Amino acid sequence: MRHHTPVALLLSMLLFTGPAAAQDQAGIPYATTIAPSGVEGLDGALADASRLRRLAEEAPVDGFGLVARALAEPRLLDDVFRSEGYWAAEATVLVDGQPATTPGLAERLAARPAGDPVPVEVRPAPGPRYTLRRIALRPATAAEAPAVAALGEPQGLSAGDPARSAPVLDAESDLIDRLRRAGHPLAAVVERDVVVDHEAQAMDVTWTLAPGPAARFAPPLIAGDSAVSRALTGRIAGRLAGQPYAPATQERTRRELMALGAFDSVRVRAAQRLDETGALPVTFTLNDRPRNAAGFNLSYETNYGPSGSVYYERRNAFGNAERLRLEATVSRLGAGGGTEDVNSRIAANLRRPGLMDGRTTLVAEVAAVRERLEAYDRDALVASALLERPFGERWVLQTGPSLETGRIGRDGNWQEFQLAGWVLGARYDGTDNLLDPRQGFRASATMTPYADVAEGGGFIRALGTLRTYYDFTRDGGSVVALRGTLGSLVGADRAVPLDKRFHAGGGGSVRGYSYQSIGPRDSRNRPDGGSSLVEGSVELRQRLRGNLGMVAFLDAGSVGQRETPSFSEVRLGAGLGVRYATAIGPVRLDVAVPLNKQEGDAGYGIYVGLGQAF
The missing domain is CATH 3.10.20 (Ubiquitin-like (UB roll))
Incomplete structure (x- = not known):
């Protein structure tokens, strides 16, 4: 015009x-x-x-x-x-x-x-507010009437409601989504007929819907310039073929491809029409992550001085989405004023996803460890080969052998050890965010039977943790987080290596106390470890303004000398913390004090990290 x-x-x-x-x-x-x-x-x-x-x-x-x-x-x-x-x-x-x-x-x-x-x-x-009078659905063709009738009433709309446009558009989107979830990938709105009756101050809405045919997925196509084996990605994506169309099924397959860890992005696009067999073609476009990555981390502890780590990571190392990670860590560089008390770890870790049915991942690791702690000294070579497999959307099961050999002791009194174990583990994650959860709960449990290869005998080490989160304001403004941990050594005696006994205290345990300081002590007042563990924490996480928040917390822990967890020597730590939200999770600074100190305990503890404490 x-x-x-x-x-x-x-x-x-x-x-x-x-x-x-x-x-x-x-x-x-x-x-x-x-x-x-x-x-x-x-x-x-x-x-x-x-x-x-x-x-x-x-x-x-x-x-x-x-x-x-x-x-x-x-x-x-x-x-x-x-x-x-x-x-x-x-x-x-x-x-x-x-x-x-x-x-x-x-x-x-x-x-x-x-x-x-x-x-x-x-x-x-404004004048008078009009109301909805009639809401109706009708099929584009007689053959599509059953699919439209199965929808029932549009969600969020009722006669007598205000004649607002947003709920009408939301209801329309929901109708299409429900038709697609019911297996109709080409569902569309043919017409939205809105009639406003000014005399009656009312509005009528009628939708004409074309569900289209119910369909199944055709064998998917893989696109993109990816160096990952097409046999692997095709095996994972190929499980989609022949399944009834559902957006959730399509998205689950996309996430399984992303979970390989080799891709920056995985985009999925469904065709706008069915193929000659009546199936729906789907294309997954893969975009690889950079093959090489390296990084470092520096930290500082008041009691032990600086720590640092470096790593190198090779992604898609051998063409099947493998991830090879080499890492070296040193800590407590300031402990004792020399190098005798320095801790170190050099490790190589290989993840090989997509085994067997495409859902199983092999996690193999070998590490050389040197530990100089108050509870024990340890030099060890540790190796494990674990298989991980997800079950459903939330569960991951893990199993496989582990081997440890080396020496452990105190004050130069070393004891050789050779342990063979078999890891049995399970994890559940029903939370809404990995680093800053606000709703849902997480659970993990690990049971490892160990056999003493050199001396004979054995024991079982079991540990379980439950974390749950409540968002009272529904916007992340006020969150209460709870954590509980139980551990037990079954069939153990004092010959169990010191590192396999339970200790408590420090970040991730009972803040305000030194690392491993809670529990039984020997005649020289050194941590001796125990056969059972019980811990609990409660945090109130309050957002103050913008990205800034604060936390008030109370931690508790006890280590007992028997297999059954004991509450007789519970140690309490309390404190306040600051949180600053970033794109990769909150930066954490906590200050805690012990409420019932033992002999030799420090007066406070400071903890810095990325992500919430639990």
């Missing part, structure tokens, strides 16, 4: 001269006020939609520009009124006290002496 400017308006714009010319060049500033509508919640939406308010800092060059803005304002506000069900609403705009439609207003504004901004007032008149 072409728009023609009246000749009189052009002449006025070209011939106008005089004192106001300088004002024209500088523009005509104005100040907009919006009168109360009398409807709660409507005024904010009107203010947000107001173009007069939004462009106020860009003053129009002359009176005609200001009048044009004022005349366009009611049409913009109509959308707000109708979205809230006010279908007979009006908005009047006054410019310098005169309706924007007043003849000659633009010329008078141009001649107005420079000074205060021109007052502009918007007067909304």
Whole structure:
């Protein structure tokens, strides 16, 4: 459509001269006020939609520009009124006290002496709020009637509700989603018929729906310039073929491909039509992560000095999405003033996903460990080869052998050991976020039978932890987090290596106490470890403003000398913390004090990390 400017308006714009010319060049500033509508919640939406308010800092060059803005304002506000069900609403705009439609207003504004901004007032008149009267669904063809009838009533809409547009659009999206979840990938809305009856102040909505045929997935295609074996990705994606169409099934397959760890992104696109067999073609487009990565980490402990680690990671190492990680860590560089008390670990870890049915992952690791702790000294070579397999959306099961050999002792009194174990583990994660959970719970349990290869005999070490989270404000503003841990050594005696006994204290355990300081002690008041463990924590996580939050917490822990967890020597630690949210999780700073100290305990502990404490 072409728009023609009246000749009189052009002449006025070209011939106008005089004192106001300088004002024209500088523009005509104005100040907009919006009168109360009398409807709660409507005024904010009107203010947000107001173009007069939004462009106020860009003053129009002359009176005609200001009048044009004022005349366009009611049409913009109509959308707000109708979205809230006010279908007979009006908005009047006054410019310098005169309706924007007043003849000659633009010329008078141009001649107005420079000074205060021109007052502009918007007067909304919502009128009555219309209601929904009839809501109906009808099929595009008679053959599609059963699928449409199975939908029932549109969700979120009822006769008598306000005739708002957003719930109508939401209900329409939900109808299509439900048809797709029912196996109709090509479901569409043929027509949305909305009739507004101004006399009855009511609105009728009728949808004509075309569900399309129910379909199954065709064998999927793999696209993208990926170096990962097509046999592997095809085996994982190929499980989709022949399954009834469902968006959740398609998304689950996409996540399984992402879980290989070799891709920056996996995009999935379903075709817009069925193939000649009546199946739905699907294409997965893979984008590889960089093959090489390296990094380092530095930290500092008040009692033990600086620590650091470096790593190198090779992704898709051998073409089947393997991840090879080499890592070296040193800690407690300041303990004892020399190198005798330095701790170190050098490890190689290989993850090989997609084994067997494509869902099983091999996790193999070998590590050389040197530990110089208050509880024990240990030099060991540790190796394990574990198989992990997810079950459903939340569970991961783990099993496999582990071997340890080396020496352990105190004050130079070493004892050789060779242990063979078999790990049996399970994890469940029903939370909403990996590093900053707010809802749901997590559980983990590990039981490892050990056999002493050199001396004979054995024992079982079992450990289980439950974490749960409650978001009381439903927006992450106030979250209560709870953690409980139980551990037991079954069939053990004092010959069990010191590192396999239970200890408590420190970050991730009972804050405020030194690492491994809670539990039985020997005759020289050194941590001796125990045969059972019980721990608990409660945190109140409160967001203060923006990315900043605070935490108040109470930790408790006890280590007993028998297999059954004991509550007789519970140690309590309490403190406050600061959280700063980042894109990769909250940065954590906690300060804790022991509430019932043992001999030799420090007066406080400071803990820094990424992610919540648990």
